[in-house]
Each structure stands twice: as C-alpha cells, then as structure tokens.
Amino acid sequence: MTSLIPSTSPRHFHTEFYFVGATLFLLIGIIFTLSLRPSSKENKENPSAFESFLRFFYASFLKPHSGDGTGNGQQDALESFYKAQAGVYDTTRKRLLRGREDMLGLVAAQLVHKSATERTNNVKRIWVDIGGGTGWNIEAMSEFVSVPEFFSSVYLVDFSPSLCEVARKRFARLGWKNVKVVCQDARTFHLEDHEDNTVNAVTFRRSSTSDYYAEDGPNVGGADLITLSYSLSMIPDFYSVIDSLSSLLASSGIIGVVDFYVQSIVDLSSRNYTGGAINRHVNWFGRLFWRAWFDVDRVGLEPGRRDYLEYRFGTTLGADSRNRLFGSIPYYIWLGCSKKPTSSLNTPSYPHEIVDRLDAAVTESPYLSPVYHTQTLSRTVERSTPPELRSKAFDAAIINLSANLPLPSFFYQNHHWRIHYDDQLKKHTQFKHEYIYAFTWEDSRVDNRLLKLGSNDVVLAITSAGDNILSYALSSPARIHAVDLNPNQNHLLELKVAAYSALPYADFWKLFGEGRHSNFRSVLISRLSPHMSSRAFQYWLNNTHVFMSSRGKGLYETGGSRHAIRTIRLLARTFGFRNQIKALLSAKTLNEQREIWTKNIRPILMSRLLNYLLVSQEKFLWAALGVPHNQLAMIEADHLHVTSESTPSSKPSSPLGHSDKELNSTRGQAVWEYMVQTLDPVIESSLIGEDNPYYLVCLQGSYSHRCHPDYLAPKSHHKLSRSSAFDGLRIHTDEINEVVNRLALGTLTVAVLMDSMDWFNPGAEEASTQIAKLNRALKLGGRVMLRSAALMPWYIATFEELGFAAKRVGARTVGTCIDRWRCRVNMYASCYILTKIQNFPPVTPIDSHPRVGSVDLEELEI
Numbered sequence: 055m056t057s058l059i060p061s062t063s064p065r066h067f068h069t070e071f072y073f074v075g076a077t078l079f080l081l082i083g084i085i086f087t088l089s090l091r092p093s094s095k096e097n098k099e100n101p102s103a104f105e106s107f108l109r110f111f112y113a114s115f116l117k118p119h120s121g122d123g124t125g126n127g128q129q130d131a132l133e134s135f136y137k138a139q140a141g142v143y144d145t146t147r148k149r150l151l152r153g154r155e156d157m158l159g160l161v162a163a164q165l166v167h168k169s170a171t172e173r174t175n176n177v178k179r180i181w182v183d184i185g186g187g188t189g190w191n192i193e194a195m196s197e198f199v200s201v202p203e204f205f206s207s208v209y210l211v212d213f214s215p216s217l218c219e220v221a222r223k224r225f226a227r228l229g230w231k232n233v234k235v236v237c238q239d240a241r242t243f244h245l246e247d248h249e250d251n252t253v254n255a256v257t258f259r260r261s262s263t264s265d266y267y268a269e270d271g272p273n274v275g276g277a278d279l280i281t282l283s284y285s286l287s288m289i290p291d292f293y294s295v296i297d298s299l300s301s302l303l304a305s306s307g308i309i310g311v312v313d314f315y316v317q318s319i320v321d322l323s324s325r326n327y328t329g330g331a332i333n334r335h336v337n338w339f340g341r342l343f344w345r346a347w348f349d350v351d352r353v354g355l356e357p358g359r360r361d362y363l364e365y366r367f368g369t370t371l372g373a374d375s376r377n378r379l380f381g382s383i384p385y386y387i388w389l390g391c392s393k394k395p396t397s398s399l400n401t402p403s404y405p406h407e408i409v410d411r412l413d414a415a416v417t418e419s420p421y422l423s424p425v426y427h428t429q430t431l432s433r434t435v436e437r438s439t440p441p442e443l444r445s446k447a448f449d450a451a452i453i454n455l456s457a458n459l460p461l462p463s464f465f466y467q468n469h470h471w472r473i474h475y476d477d478q479l480k481k482h483t484q485f486k487h488e489y490i491y492a493f494t495w496e497d498s499r500v501d502n503r504l505l506k507l508g509s510n511d512v513v514l515a516i517t518s519a520g521d522n523i524l525s526y527a528l529s530s531p532a533r534i535h536a537v538d539l540n541p542n543q544n545h546l547l548e549l550k551v552a553a554y555s556a557l558p559y560a561d562f563w564k565l566f567g568e569g570r571h572s573n574f575r576s577v578l579i580s581r582l583s584p585h586m587s588s589r590a591f592q593y594w595l596n597n598t599h600v601f602m603s604s605r606g607k608g609l610y611e612t613g614g615s616r617h618a619i620r621t622i623r624l625l626a627r628t629f630g631f632r633n634q635i636k637a638l639l640s641a642k643t644l645n646e647q648r649e650i651w652t653k654n655i656r657p658i659l660m661s662r663l664l665n666y667l668l669v670s671q672e673k674f675l676w677a678a679l680g681v682p683h684n685q686l687a688m689i690e691a692d693h694l695h696v697t698s699e700s701t702p703s704s705k706p707s708s709p710l711g712h713s714d715k716e717l718n719s720t721r722g723q724a725v726w727e728y729m730v731q732t733l734d735p736v737i738e739s740s741l742i743g744e745d746n747p748y749y750l751v752c753l754q755g756s757y758s759h760r761c762h763p764d765y766l767a768p769k770s771h772h773k774l775s776r777s778s779a780f781d782g783l784r785i786h787t788d789e790i791n792e793v794v795n796r797l798a799l800g801t802l803t804v805a806v807l808m809d810s811m812d813w814f815n816p817g818a819e820e821a822s823t824q825i826a827k828l829n830r831a832l833k834l835g836g837r838v839m840l841r842s843a844a845l846m847p848w849y850i851a852t853f854e855e856l857g858f859a860a861k862r863v864g865a866r867t868v869g870t871c872i873d874r875w876r877c878r879v880n881m882y883a884s885c886y887i888l889t890k891i892q893n894f895p896p897v898t899p900i901d902s903h904p905r906v907g908s909v910d911l912e913e914l915e916i
C-alpha cells in the first residue's frame with residue numbers, strides 16, 4: 055500500500071486532495087478562530103484571531119511560492135512563506151505545533167538529571183535550537199529551567215530573516231543576554247565560529263578532509279542540547295543537517311526533536327532500536343492525506359527523516375501522539391544521544407565495553423560490583439564466563455553493532471534497570487497492553503520472615519505489581535532479578551522505582567497510596583522521564599488516565615483485578631451493603647468486624663447463587679483473579695481429595711488422577727469452599743482497616759496512611775529514594791526459564807516463584823526442565839520459595855527428584871490460616887521452601903539459544 059506514494063514526487067496528489075483539503079481547512083479555520091478567541095484579549099497589540107488566521111491561510115495556501123526550494127533558493131522560499139506571517143506566527147502556531155512544551159520538558163528533565171549526577175559544579179551548558187523561528191521555544195523553556203542561568207549560551211539558528219527579527223526583539227524584551235540569534239542555514243552552522251574554545255573544556259574541531267569518511271569521526275562538538283522543533287520537516291536536505299548534528303553534539307549531549315510525521319508500522323518491524331511503537335502507526339489514508347496536505351507548504355512528512363535520526367543516534371526516549379484539535383495530525387517527540395554510549399565517568403568509551411558491563415550485570419558475573427571495577431579484572435571475568443552464558447541484551451547488541459545500527463534504546467537510558475526484550479513477540483503482546491495485577495497478593499512480611507534476606511543474597515522473583523520486589527529491596531540484597539512475561543507488569547515496577555528516585559514522599563503516596571495524581575502527566579514528563587526506559591515512558595504517557603481521569607477510580611481499579619473490585623462495588627450498591635463495608639473497614643475490634651461480616655456481607659458475597667453465576671466461571675477467575683485453568687484444576691482435585699478421603703493432607707492430590715469431567719463436576723463446590731477457606735479466617739483474625747492492606751485496597755480502592763504495604767511507609771521511601779538504592783535491580787521481560795537459563799551457574803541464592811508453578815500442565819516436561827534449570831542457577835543451600843492453590847502440589851515430588859529438599863512452611867487446612875502468626879492474605883493453600891542440597895546435572899544443553907559467535911551476517915540484511 056505504501057508504494058502508492060512515491061517518495062520522490064507526491065505532488066500529483068495535490069489536485070485529488072485539494073478540494074477535500076480546502077473544506078477541511080475551512081473547518082479548521084473555524085476551530086482556530088474559536089479556540090483563539092479568549093487569548094486575544096491578553097495583548098492588545100496582537101492581531102485579532104480572525105486576522106491571524108486569514109494571514110496564516112493566505113501565506114500557507116493562496117500566496118504563490120517563489121524560489122525552487124533547493125540550494126540558496128531555500129531561503130527565498132522560506133522568506134516568501136514566512137514574511138507575510140512573521141508577526142502572527144506565534145499566535146497561529148501555539149496549538150498547531152503541539153508537543154513543543156513536552157519535548158522541552160523532557161530534555162530539561164534529562165539535563166537536570168545529568169547536572170545532579172555530575173560532580174563538576176562549574177558546567178558550561180550550550181543549547182543550539184535549529185530552525186528556532188521566532189524563539190518561542192527558548193522562552194517556553196523557562197517553564198522548566200531558568201534560561202539565563204542554566205545555559206551559558208543559547209544559539210537560535212534560523213534561515214528566515216523575518217522570523218529572526220521577531221526572535222531578536224523577543225530576547226531584547228526579555229533581556230536575555232546569553233541568547234544569540236544566528237540567521238543562517240543550519241547546514242553551515244558551526245559552534246566554533248561563535249564559542250571561544252579555550253573556555254570550554256571540550257575542544258571543537260571542524261571536520262577535516264582526513265576524517266570526512268570516518269563516520270562518527272573524532273569530531274566532538276560542544277552542544278549539550280540540540281533541539282529541532284517542527285524544523286526538520288522543513289529542511290529539504292535533511293541528511294546533511296542530521297549528519298552535521300553529530301559533530302555539533304557534545305559526547306554526553308542530547309538532541310530533542312518534535313515534528314509531524316507519517317509512517318506505517320510495517321517499516322519498523324525489523325528494528326529493535328526504536329523506543330517503542332505505541333501509536334506510531336498511521337493508517338493508509340492518514341499517510342496519504344497528511345503528506346499531500348503538508349507538501350503544499352513544502353513540509354516533508356516522509357518517514358525517512360525520523361528514521362535517519364534514529365539510525366544516526368541512540369534513542370533515549372520516543373513518543374507518538376496526535377494533535378486532536380487539528381484533525382489528528384500525527385506528531386512525534388524523540389530524544390536521542392550519541393550512538394556510542396558514554397560511560398558514567400563522562401569519558402567516551404567503546405560500545406563493547408558498555409555491552410560487556412551490562413552483560414556481566416545480567417548474567418550475574420561480578421563485573422559491576424565496585425570492588426572489581428577495573429579493566430583488567432573485567433577482562434578476566436569475561437574470559438572466565440562461558441561464552442554461552444550471554445544475556446539476550448548482549449545478543450541484541452552484538453547483532454546490532456555488527457550491522458552498524460544503534461543499540462536498542464535500553465542501552466541509552468540513565469539507569470540500566472530494564473533489560474532489552476523484543477516487544478513484538480507473541481508471548482508479550484498476548485497481554486494486550488494491560489497488566490493483570492495492580493498490587494501484589496503476597497504478604498511481604500511473611501516473605502521477610504521466611505526468607506530473611508541479607509546483603510549477599512541474589513534474588514530472582516516474579517515482578518507481579520512489583521510490591522514484593524520493593525519490599526525485598528528494603529533488605530538491600532546484592533542483586534534482585536525481577537522477572538515477568540507481561541511487559542506491562544514491568545512497566546508498573548519501573549514507574550514505582552522511578553517514583554522513588556525522583557519524587558518526594560507526598561507525590562509517591564498520591565500515586566501508589568491513593569492511586570490518583572491530578573498532575574501525573576507533567577510529573578511524568580518533567581520528573582520521572584529520566585529514570586524510565588522509553589517503552590515504560592510511552593506506556594505511561596499513553597495511560598495517564600489511570601491516575602488522572604476524573605471518572606476513573608485510580609490505579610487500583612485498573613488492570614485485570616479491576617473486575618473483581620468492580621464486582622464487589624456493584625454488589626455493594628445493588629444489595630445496599632455499601633455502608634456495611636465502610637463500617638467493616640472502620641471496625642475497631644475483631645468482634646465488631648466479625649459481626650458486620652457474618653450478618654450483613656457474607657450472606658450476599660458468599661451466596662451460592664452468586665458463586666455459581668460468577669465466581670466459578672473460568673473466564674472470570676482468569677480475567678479478574680488471575681487463576682488459570684491448571685490452577686483451577688488443582689483446586690478441584692484438592693476438593694475431590696478432601697471429600698473422598700478421611701485423611702486429607704496425607705497424600706498429594708493431582709489433577710492427573712481425575713478426568714476432566716470429574717473435575718468440572720465439582721467446580722462450583724470447590725471454588726466456593728476455597729473462598730470460604732480464604733476469607734473466613736482473615737475476617738476472624740485480622741482487622742482489615744488496621745492491618746490488612748491487601749483486602750483494604752480491594753474493598754476501598756486505595757490504602758490509608760494507617761494501613762498500607764511496607765513499601766509505602768515514609769521510612770521505606772527514605773531508604774529507597776537514595777541514588778544507589780536500585781543499583782542491584784534488573785528487570786527482565788521473559789519467562790523464568792529463559793532468565794534462569796542465562797544466569798551464571800550457582801550464583802542465585804533465592805528464587806521466589808509465587809504460584810507460577812501452578813500454571814504448568816500437571817506432569818509437564820516444562821516444569822521439570824524449569825526445576826532442573828533452577829537447580830543449576832542456585833548455589834548449594836539456595837532456596838526456592840513458592841505458594842500453591844493445592845495443599846500438596848504435584849510438582850513438589852519433581853523438586854525432590856531434582857536435588858531439592860522440600861519443607862512446607864505454610865498450610866491452610868479447614869478453618870486455619872496459611873500463615874500461623876499472621877493471617878492477612880491467606881489466598882493460597884500452601885507455601886513451600888525448597889532447598890538445593892545437590893548439584894544436578896543439566897537435563898538439556900545450556901545453549902538452547904543461538905550462539906553469539908555464529909551470527910550469520912547475511913541474515914541481518916533486510
């Protein structure tokens with residue numbers, strides 16, 4: 055379909071679209087006039103909105119263009135376009151050129167973060183705004199940083215004399231002496247013509263012919279920030295301008311671009327270095343229409359401009375959006391840096407060094423720990439690590455580098471928490487951009503008591519909503535590998551970690567205590583963004599309504615678990631026990647709580663009819679409570695077991711011993727009893743409003759200052775907001791199997807599997823493969839902790855066969871609680887700790903993934 059638009063000459067589409075265009079434009083004109091009306095009273099000197107629009111319309115669509123748009127003629131062309139509308143430029147562009155503030159906020163956040171981590175205090179910051187026009191952006195930057203103080207010099211480079219004139223007047227009015235307006239073609243702008251290079255620590259050198267052919271040659275420019283806002287699309291010869299940026303940019307500098315674009319997602323299918331593709335795809339009609347439309351104004355929307363940026367630089371952040379006010383014009387924001395990642399020591403380093411360092415971190419070799427932080431040791435480590443044990447991140451990097459492509463965007467982040475993954479794989483896309491758990495159903499205090507993590511522990515745990523990962527982080531183990539197959543669960547964890555790193559307690563509490571934050575979008579852009587990966591950032595930018603929507607009920611009513619919470623609320627409303635729930639949550643004694651429960655709530659919530667209609671429906675169990683089919687079968691098997699035998703807990707029960715039909719037939723009863731066994735003991739022994747945040751959040755949709763998980767306490771925030779608090783965290787988006795497979799032998803000390811083993815088919819080969827791999831990755835004496843919906847799950851025997859000693863540390867029998875000293879969650883029937891007592895030889899060869907050394911370059915050519 056794309057071939058319908060020849061990239062060289064889209065002009066013949068003019069006639070076809072001219073009429074559609076003119077009609078739409080009149081419509082836009084009306085919106086424009088209406089939307090500008092209130093602002094026209096601000097300044098009497100400004101032309102009226104209607105006049106602004108007329109002049110804009112005239113210049114854009116009626117006035118004949120002069121100049122041929124190439125070479126020296128570009129200036130004439132620009133002048134002919136802008137001269138008539140220079141005076142009204144800012145008024146007409148405020149809403150048309152959306153995303154400029156966001157882009158400025160993002161680059162400012164990056165610079166502020168850099169200045170906070172850099173040790174040197176006397177920094178000289180240079181900002182070059184290419185195609186800066188009237189200087190609107192430079193003035194708008196003052197919303198984020200003080201321009202005269204933060205930057206030592208700012209250059210506005212623009213080719214249009216009439217716009218430059220407007221800019222000069224602006225900075226004279228503002229009295230900003232550090233801003234220089236340079237009226238020049240961007241291609242010929244060189245910083246060394248303007249900066250005294252003896253003052254700056256960075257040396258400027260103009261390209262000499264000797265390194266002309268060396269891509270990314272030794273030229274190091276001095277700009278800490280380069281921005282192009284809606285100017286790249288207006289530069290006909292964009293390749294040379296983008297090339298010149300790399301010699302303009304300081305080695306640790308950043309580039310911010312915002313512009314219109316059109317693109318099909320098909321273009322991106324084989325690229326792993328973009329920063330995610332949420333909303334990036336523009337449909338066929340949009341691609342055709344907007345390109346033809348903007349072509350009239352000599353604005354080039356073809357994907358090549360952005361693609362070349364992404365190819366020439368490393369992508370730090372990217373986001374795609376639509377300008378809804380003007381017929382959903384697609385625009386993007388992109389932040390990039392030098393393709394060669396720089397080390398934190400502020401010295402340019404070679405890519406392979408960064409890759410090795412990251413790889414070492416992922417595969418649990420000691421390279422990253424400060425004691426070993428020397429080059430010689432790193433090489434020794436490198437040699438001693440078997441070549442097979444490489445992370446996927448490493449594989450991706452090597453493949454990319456060999457094709458001269460940038461590294462995946464995860465490599466250019468300020469933090470290396472999140473590990474690269476391929477987001478197009480079916481196993482990740484199956485979750486449809488939604489997390490299941492907005493909070494974690496595992497009692498962190500019980501975990502702490504059972505595990506007693508120390509500073510030498512290397513923990514692998516399932517991310518879920520990340521709450522338990524954070525609670526483990528409070529014990530400062532050497533390393534935590536958070537693993538989840540669902541990328542969105544990891545996005546949630548990233549958001550929490552970024553919030554610790556960037557926000558004061560009050561904001562942190564709003565986000566995760568109350569689940570709502572009316573300023574979330576601006577906090578995300580100006581505070582959280584430097585601490586997040588591009589994909590997580592995109593995800594939250596697209597989902598700001600989670601925290602901000604005035605109709606929504608906040609974070610805890612999102613994700614799959616919202617179905618359960620909403621059901622309870624709906625029931626409360628229909629059966630009129632809303633006030634009873636309130637009373638239950640504010641009960642001061644267990645007696646009071648028990649009474650409200652048994653008299654008013656339990657008869658409805660646990661009625662058999664409701665149970666039959668809703669709760670025992672497999673679809674509901676999966677979507678709302680995250681109970682998959684196999685786990686359900688275990689519950690059913692346990693139920694059959696209990697009803698058929700007099701000594702219930704003496705023998706393991708397995709779904710294998712029963713037919714599907716048998717299991718099905720007992721479903722309603724089994725699920726009902728499971729619920730009774732879960733809820734009754736909780737009501738019996740823990741005050742929900744005081745000490746049971748898990749049920750509190752279910753019933754109320756938020757936590758309270760009195761009752762919340764430990765990670766939300768002020769002193770946890772104090773501890774985890776230190777800059778090094780998450781140095782040991784690695785967030786993997788993959789199956790446990792895959793991650794364990796790539797860990798160095800015998801390095802793991804604790805693996806927390808939650809109830810994930812319940813998800814395997816009973817007796818499945820995959821289960822024993824995973825157990826064998828865990829055995830390999832664990833140290834002797836290392837522990838696996840897991841919970842199950844079954845009292846004696848079938849796979850415990852497999853663990854025992856494969857070198858583990860099993861101990862049941864929690865069991866829920868009729869009327870009792872799984873955790874004897876504290877009954878808070880009580881969702882599972884048993885909890886086990888399996889200790890590795892024997893090295894078990896691997897059942898499958900280690901290298902079940904492609905070898906790094908044997909990458910076939912031919913395959914990479916697309």
Ligand SMILES: C[S@@+](CC[C@H](N)C(=O)[O-])C[C@H]1O[C@@H](n2cnc3c(N)ncnc32)[C@H](O)[C@@H]1O
Nearest residue numbers: 185186187212213214239240283284285288289
């Ligand atoms: C749509 S305006 C954007 C202006 C400003 N950045 C803003 O966001 O309001 C595009 C600008 O790019 C400038 N421009 C186009 N080609 C250029 C070139 N080769 N060198 C420098 N500036 C150029 C134009 O003069 C114009 O001011």
Ligand SMILES: *[C@@H]1O[C@H](CO)[C@@H](O)[C@H](O)[C@H]1NC(C)=O
Nearest residue numbers: 332333486487488593596597
């Ligand atoms: C982005 O937001 C829209 C609207 O809320 C939603 O339909 C879509 O699934 C979201 N995409 C992602 C990747 O989150």
Ligand SMILES: *[C@@H]1O[C@H](CO)[C@@H](O)[C@H](O)[C@H]1NC(C)=O
Nearest residue numbers: 683714715716717718719721
């Ligand atoms: C029983 O289970 C099987 C397999 O899970 C399923 O296909 C079937 O529809 C179920 N029957 C009933 C009556 O739920």
Ligand SMILES: CC(=O)N[C@H]1CO[C@H](CO)[C@@H](O)[C@@H]1O
Nearest residue numbers: 323324325326449450453478
């Ligand atoms: C290096 C790497 O991860 N390459 C992958 C990029 O994405 C394509 C398509 O999703 C994969 O096939 C590559 O293996």
Ligand SMILES: CC(=O)N[C@H]1CO[C@H](CO)[C@@H](O)[C@@H]1O
Nearest residue numbers: 405406452453455456906909
């Ligand atoms: C810098 C770097 O790591 N380059 C690697 C690129 O990939 C080829 C082929 O895999 C390696 O041989 C290079 O060392």
